[in-house]
Amino acid sequence: MLIEVFGPGCAKCQMLEKHAKQAVEQSGGSHEVVKISDYAAMAARGVLSTPALALDGQLKFQGRVVSSDDILALIKG
Amino acid sequence: MSHPASEWIAFRLFRLTPKTHLGEAVAFFFYDVPKVLLLLTLVVFIVTFLQTFVSPTKVRDALSKRRAGLGNALASLFGIMTPFCSCSAVPLFIGFLRAGVPLGVTFSFLVAAPMINEVALGMLFAMFGWKIALIYAGTGVGIAFISGLVLGRLKMERHLEGWVQDALNAPSLGEIAEEKPTLPERLNLALQGVKDIVGKVWPYILAGISVGALIHGYVPEAFMAGLLGKEHWYSVPLAVLVGLPLYSNAAGVMPIVEALLGKGAALGSTLAFMMAVIGLSLPETIILRRVMRPRLIATFVGVVALGILLVGYLFNAIL
Numbered sequence: 001m002l003i004e005v006f007g008p009g010c011a012k013c014q015m016l017e018k019h020a021k022q023a024v025e026q027s028g029g030s031h032e033v034v035k036i037s038d039y040a041a042m043a044a045r046g047v048l049s050t051p052a053l054a055l056d057g058q059l060k061f062q063g064r065v066v067s068s069d070d071i072l073a074l075i076k077g
Numbered sequence: 078m079s080h081p082a083s084e085w086i087a088f089r090l091f092r093l094t095p096k097t098h099l100g101e102a103v104a105f106f107f108y109d110v111p112k113v114l115l116l117l118t119l120v121v122f123i124v125t126f127l128q129t130f131v132s133p134t135k136v137r138d139a140l141s142k143r144r145a146g147l148g149n150a151l152a153s154l155f156g157i158m159t160p161f162c163s164c165s166a167v168p169l170f171i172g173f174l175r176a177g178v179p180l181g182v183t184f185s186f187l188v189a190a191p192m193i194n195e196v197a198l199g200m201l202f203a204m205f206g207w208k209i210a211l212i213y214a215g216t217g218v219g220i221a222f223i224s225g226l227v228l229g230r231l232k233m234e235r236h237l238e239g240w241v242q243d244a245l246n247a248p249s250l251g252e253i254a255e256e257k258p259t260l261p262e263r264l265n266l267a268l269q270g271v272k273d274i275v276g277k278v279w280p281y282i283l284a285g286i287s288v289g290a291l292i293h294g295y296v297p298e299a300f301m302a303g304l305l306g307k308e309h310w311y312s313v314p315l316a317v318l319v320g321l322p323l324y325s326n327a328a329g330v331m332p333i334v335e336a337l338l339g340k341g342a343a344l345g346s347t348l349a350f351m352m353a354v355i356g357l358s359l360p361e362t363i364i365l366r367r368v369m370r371p372r373l374i375a376t377f378v379g380v381v382a383l384g385i386l387l388v389g390y391l392f393n394a395i396l
Contacts, residue, residue, distance in 0.1 A: 039168060039171065039367060040240055040241075040243070042167075043244045047172070
């Protein structure tokens with residue numbers, strides 16, 4: 001699965017990226033975590049507040065740092 | 078002031094002499110630290126809980142395709158409660174414009190969101206009473222309303238950076254489904270908010286209380302009343318000029334406000350100072366520079382600063 005983390009690089013965005021990587025590690029699967037910090041790309045995806053997270057192209061969370069457990073639950077479906 | 082615990086710490090534990098500069102400053106510090114931290118915890122909990130009911134997506138949808146006037150009024154009111162972090166300013170700005178929110182209405186929101194800080198509002202209410210809190214919220218909404226109207230009239234769309242105009246015309250790639258948290262989830266989010274915010278802003282608060290304590294202990298009343306008293310025309314611009322480059326968390330500036338008012342600074346000047354510190358910050362301006370050309374940024378900062386000046390003069394005149 002493709003996990004995208006949207007954020008310009010503030011502390012919260014880095015935290016979310018870390019949580020996403022932790023969740024991927026715990027899941028044991030081969031998922032890719034991509035960080036997107038370009039504003040135009042964010043806007044095109046409908047991101048209104050950062051940090052935000054998308055799974056396989058679908059926006060899932062925005063405006064807060066979700067825990068690695070929440071992301072893990074999302075990966076497992 | 079008589080506050081047994083802080084006086085015990087300052088005058089017994091540290092053996093300082095009451096009524097001396099150092100003694101009074103230290104007593105102020107130990108009186109304010111627990112008070113401000115406790116109030117902040119309470120205020121952040123309530124505010125974060127209420128904020129789980131508002132989201133930028135909902136605000137955007139409510140403002141989309143609104144006309145100037147009503148749109149500006151709604152945007153200014155929404156700005157009070159919407160959770161807003163300056164690193165979100167750019168995606169939010171573009172997202173609003175894409176959804177058909179007019180530029181002037183978007184500006185009303187961008188002015189109101191940081192200027193009427195929801196935590197500052199709660200802290201003002203808790204520390205100084207509902208009248209001052211209401212003045213703060215009312216004038217903030219007024220400034221946001223008028224500056225958005227003015228900026229909308231100036232037709233500044235062409236002063237957006239080129240890539241923003243491209244982004245506005247790019248096709249949309251889908252929307253996020255709104256989350257609907259349950260009550261326990263909302264309470265949990267509120268607790269999380271307390272941990273995040275109080276854990277992050279306490280250095281600002283200690284810094285603010287230290288400055289407040291120095292003012293309380295060392296600055297003579299006549300000096301402060303002379304500088305920031307309402308009878309001087311320069312007191313309001315001076316307060317704004319000093320406040321502009323200062324960047325502090327909303328809670329951090331409260332002890333300074335407390336000390337200034339205690340030393341006879343006029344309410345209008347003090348409010349102007351507080352709004353300049355909270356509402357116009359250098360980091361946010363730098364972030365917004367990514368989407369706006371210098372002329373638009375300068376107009377934005379200029380209009381807001383002018384609004385704050387007017388508020389200062391207005392309250393110095395009527396109170």
